[in-house]
Amino acid sequence: MKNYDVIIVGAGASGLYCAINAGYRGKSVLVVEHSKRIGRKILMSGGGRCNFTNIHNGPKHFISGNEHFCKSALSRFSVQTFVEQVERHDIDYHEKTLGQLFCDDSARKILGMLMTEIDWAGVEVQTSTSIENIDKTEQGFKVQTSNGLISATSVVIATGGLSIPNGGASPFAYNIAKQFDIAVTPLRAALVPFTLPPESLKFLKPLSGVSHFATVTTEDGTAFTEAMLFTHRGLSGPVMLQASSYWNSGENISIDLFPNQDCLEWLKTQRDEKPKSELQSVLSQHMTKRMTQTLLEYWQMSGSNFTGSMGQMNNDKLEEIAAQLTDWKIHPGGTEGYRTAEVTLGGIDTNEVSSKTFESVKVPGLFFIGESLDVTGHLGGHNFQWAWASGFCAAGYLG
Numbered sequence: 001m002k003n004y005d006v007i008i009v010g011a012g013a014s015g016l017y018c019a020i021n022a023g024y025r026g027k028s029v030l031v032v033e034h035s036k037r038i039g040r041k042i043l044m045s046g047g048g049r050c051n052f053t054n055i056h057n058g059p060k061h062f063i064s065g066n067e068h069f070c071k072s073a074l075s076r077f078s079v080q081t082f083v084e085q086v087e088r089h090d091i092d093y094h095e096k097t098l099g100q101l102f103c104d105d106s107a108r109k110i111l112g113m114l115m116t117e118i119d120w121a122g123v124e125v126q127t128s129t130s131i132e133n134i135d136k137t138e139q140g141f142k143v144q145t146s147n148g149l150i151s152a153t154s155v156v157i158a159t160g161g162l163s164i165p166n167g168g169a170s171p172f173a174y175n176i177a178k179q180f181d182i183a184v185t186p187l188r189a190a191l192v193p194f195t196l197p198p199e200s201l202k203f204l205k206p207l208s209g210v211s212h213f214a215t216v217t218t219e220d221g222t223a224f225t226e227a228m229l230f231t232h233r234g235l236s237g238p239v240m241l242q243a244s245s246y247w248n249s250g251e252n253i254s255i256d257l258f259p260n261q262d263c264l265e266w267l268k269t270q271r272d273e274k275p276k277s278e279l280q281s282v283l284s285q286h287m288t289k290r291m292t293q294t295l296l297e298y299w300q301m302s303g304s305n306f307t308g309s310m311g312q313m314n315n316d317k318l319e320e321i322a323a324q325l326t327d328w329k330i331h332p333g334g335t336e337g338y339r340t341a342e343v344t345l346g347g348i349d350t351n352e353v354s355s356k357t358f359e360s361v362k363v364p365g366l367f368f369i370g371e372s373l374d375v376t377g378h379l380g381g382h383n384f385q386w387a388w389a390s391g392f393c394a395a396g397y398l399g
């Protein structure tokens with residue numbers, strides 16, 4: 001039976017980064033990955049360009065049952081540390097928007113950097129290998145894999161969440177938690193497009209492909225301002241993905257199509273300047289013509305009559321129109337689920353794990369890192385920063 005200091009289950013962002021840093025500390029490390037290839041989500045991330053971190057990263061960009069849990073690791077592993085590593089590997093990158101750093105070329109560069117360092121750190125990686133059983137022993141763990149029986153002082157669970165099931169995702173972390181009586185918080189798909197019920201979709205589907213800058217607010221008062229996108233299933237775009245992480249089934253979302261602008265004042269000015277113009281043509285200065293026409297028809301179907309020339313509209317009417325444009329309530333039918341979600345909300349209960357070492361409180365030597373934990377980042381590179389930070393910090397306490 002081969003013995004390692006550390007066995008890491010999952011060769012994704014957090015597992016690879018943890019392995020590299022444990023290897024640099026002189027530990028013998030084996031990474032076990034059940035897929036044929038490693039780092040698949042890194043390759044598919046950021047539309048193939050990997051949004052690998054965010055210069056504004058901080059605890060406020062994470063959702064967790066314990067908002068303080070992520071603070072320690074984020075402060076011990078800075079964005080700058082990862083960016084400097086990217087620069088040392090001559091990977092060109094740019095800030096796209098809102099502090100999001102993307103590769104100029106391809107996400108392959110980030111995976112290439114990790115593989116180079118895996119090599120430098122002397123880490124062994126076994127792909128197409130599944131874990132059949134993990135047993136706690138006095139010295140550590142016995143792990144039965146499809147490649148044979150191995151043992152280790154520490155085992156790190158870095159198998160991520162449930163999103164993109166055909167990309168290697170599995171409930172492994174939650175199953176291990178159950179085996180060792182470790183609590184898991186409720187799980188659901190997040191950073192995921194909304195679907196619309198048939199009655200709304202019938203009207204809004206023709207807008208598929210149209211995008212608009214908007215503020216979206218969920219019922220708990222959380223608001224994001226970014227682009228929204230109509231799709232043939234419902235609503236997507238960064239602002240909708242962000243909102244989905246705060247949305248609960250059955251709730252409404254509110255859409256402000258005039259973010260950072262006083263819509264009522266704008267309408268009054270338009271009335272003064274263009275009294276003969278129809279509302280539709282006035283609104284077409286702000287949204288596409290197709291979007292204006294479709295929304296006015298949709299709202300008319302729901303009982304609001306916004307036809308007529310601007311000059312005919314009194315202040316009450318303009319207030320009604322402004323309210324519709326800035327607080328458009330939509331009732332999503334659901335989300336597209338794990339099939340397209342970027343992340344899983346919820347995970348290993350943070351009360352069960354040390355925020356300093358990532359070691360299980362109940363099972364010494366067992367560690368959980370990355371997305372498997374109940375720590376979920378906002379869109380924009382925060383989830384990878386969490387994967388790097390948790391992997392790096394755990395590496396300091398292994399084996």
Ligand SMILES: Cc1cc2nc3c(=O)[nH]c(=O)nc-3n(C[C@H](O)[C@H](O)[C@H](O)COP(=O)(O)OP(=O)(O)OC[C@H]3O[C@@H](n4cnc5c(N)ncnc54)[C@H](O)[C@@H]3O)c2cc1C
Pocket residue numbers: 009010011012013014015032033034035038039040041042044045046047050051052053129130131158159160161163164167168169170171172341342343369370371372380381382383384385387
């Ligand atoms: C389409 C898409 C785009 C994304 N884009 C971005 C982005 O641009 N920026 C960002 O910050 N975040 C992005 N994310 C989120 C980000 O990819 C994840 O949060 C991050 O990869 C989590 O890292 P992890 O190591 O915890 O898990 P993962 O990267 O998911 O790695 C888990 C690994 O464990 C393996 N595994 C699972 N089960 C087992 C098992 N039973 N045995 C052995 N191995 C197993 C998996 O195959 C995988 O290799 C994106 C996600 C998706 C789906």
